[in-house]
Amino acid sequence: MARIRAKGNKVASKSLQAVIDAAVELLPPAGGEMEFNAYKAKLTAAEPDLARDAFTYLLKNGGIAQKLTTNAQGQHIVMLSRPVKNPPQSPTK
Amino acid sequence: MALTFFYTIADADNDKSVISFPVDFDLAGGSSPDYMIKYAWDIINPLISGTLLTAGITYEADISAYTNAAADVLSDVQEKAEFVYRAVGGFLKRISLPTFIETFFTGSGAGKEVDVTQAEVAAFNLAIIGGLKEAAIDLTPSQVTTDHGEDIVSFVEGHQAWGKNRR
Numbered sequence: 001m002a003r004i005r006a007k008g009n010k011v012a013s014k015s016l017q018a019v020i021d022a023a024v025e026l027l028p029p030a031g032g033e034m035e036f037n038a039y040k041a042k043l044t045a046a047e048p049d050l051a052r053d054a055f056t057y058l059l060k061n062g063g064i065a066q067k068l069t070t071n072a073q074g075q076h077i078v079m080l081s082r083p084v085k086n087p088p089q090s091p092t093k
Numbered sequence: 094m095a096l097t098f099f100y101t102i103a104d105a106d107n108d109k110s111v112i113s114f115p116v117d118f119d120l121a122g123g124s125s126p127d128y129m130i131k132y133a134w135d136i137i138n139p140l141i142s143g144t145l146l147t148a149g150i151t152y153e154a155d156i157s158a159y160t161n162a163a164a165d166v167l168s169d170v171q172e173k174a175e176f177v178y179r180a181v182g183g184f185l186k187r188i189s190l191p192t193f194i195e196t197f198f199t200g201s202g203a204g205k206e207v208d209v210t211q212a213e214v215a216a217f218n219l220a221i222i223g224g225l226k227e228a229a230i231d232l233t234p235s236q237v238t239t240d241h242g243e244d245i246v247s248f249v250e251g252h253q254a255w256g257k258n259r260r
Contacts (some may be wrong), residue, residue, distance in 0.1 A: 036212040050256075055210045060248065068219040068226075078215045 019050040020057055027064065027082050036066075036078040095119075095153040098130055102143040109146065112137065125149050167246060168192040175254035176205050178221060180243035188221065189254060207251025218248045 014022075023043050028034050034042075044051040047080045058064045099113040118129065130148050138145070174193035178186045195202040197211050207214055222245055224234025236244050 005169075006234060020127075036215055040212070052208075052210055056208075059209045059215060066215060066219055068216055068223065076216050078212055078219060 003062070014047075016053055016057070018064055019054040020063065021049045022047060023051075023058060024063060024082065027080060030082050033079040033081045036080055039080050055070045077092065094169075094188050096126060097151040098148070100134060100137065100148045102141060103145040104143045110143075112150075113150055132144065134246065160222040160223070164192065169210050171255050171256055173254045174198070174251055176218070176221070176251045177249040178245045179247045179249050180239045181246045182243050184241070184243050185237050185249070186237075186243075189256065191256065205253040209251070211249070214251070221245055222248060243248055 001012060008033060026042055027039065038050075040055065041053055049055065059066070065083045067079045067081070069079055071077050074082060095115050096118040097113055099111055103107055103109050116129070116133075118126065120126070130150065134148060136147065140230075170191040171187045172193065172195075173191045173219040174197070174203045176190070178188070180186050191210060192209075197198045197208055197214055198204050199206045199208045209218065221237045227233040238244055256259050
C-alpha cells in the first residue's frame with residue numbers, strides 16, 4: 001500500500017486505501033451518475049495527492065461503475081456511478 | 094462495396110497460406126456474403142490439394158462521412174499504445190493503436206503506461222469490454238472478441254509500444 005511520506009518521516013498522511021474509500025464517497029448517491037471529467041475534477045480537488053492513483057485503481061478494478069453513452073451533441077461520453085454490489089446469495093441447500 | 098474474401102489453406106505439415114481477393118460486392122443485393130464465399134470456394138477447391146482452415150471477408154467501409162483530420166505533423170505510426178485485455182477463458186487480446194496521442198500516457202506523456210483516468214481512454218476501454226453499441230440504432234452490443242472468438246471481459250493494462258512503419 002502506497003503512503004505519502006514527508007521528509008524526516010514526520011507525516012504519514014492518508015494511505016491510498018483511505019483515498020480510494022473517500023473517492024467512492026464522492027460519487028453521487030445510489031441511482032445517480034456523474035460525467036467522467038466532472039468526477040475527475042472533483043476527486044482531484046478533494047484528494048490532490050493520490051487522486052490519479054485512486055482513480056486508476058477504481059477504474060481498473062471495477063470500484064466505479066462505468067457506462068458509455070452519447071450526449072446531446074452526439075459525443076461518446078463516460079458516466080460514472082457507484083458500483084452495484086452483488087446481492088447476497090440465498091442458500092441453495 | 095469492397096469486400097475482400099479470404100481463405101486460409103493448410104498443407105500436410107499444417108503450414109498455412111492465405112488466398113485473398115477483393116470482390117465488388119453489393120450488400121444490398123440478393124446474395125449473402127456467406128453464400129458467395131462458399132460459391133468462390135467451390136470454384137477454388139478443385140484446384141488445390143491442401144485443406145481449408147478458415148474462410149471469410151474483410152470489409153472496407155466508405156469513410157468519406159467519418160470524423161477525421163489530417164495527420165498531425167509530429168505523428169508517427171511507429172509510436173503506438175498497446176492495450177491488453179483479458180477474454181473469457183483467461184486468454185489475452187492485444188490491440189495496438191498507432192500515432193497514439195502522447196499526453197494519454199501517464200505523467201501527461203512522460204510515463205510509459207496508458208493513463209486510464211483520461212475520459213477518451215475510458216470510453217475506448219468500455220467499448221472494447223462492453224461491446225460496440227449505438228443506443229439510437231441497436232441496443233444489442235457487438236462484442237469485441239479475441240481472434241478465436243472469446244469475448245473480451247476486462248482491461249489488463251496499456252503501455253507504450255514501438256512498431257514498424259511498413260515502408
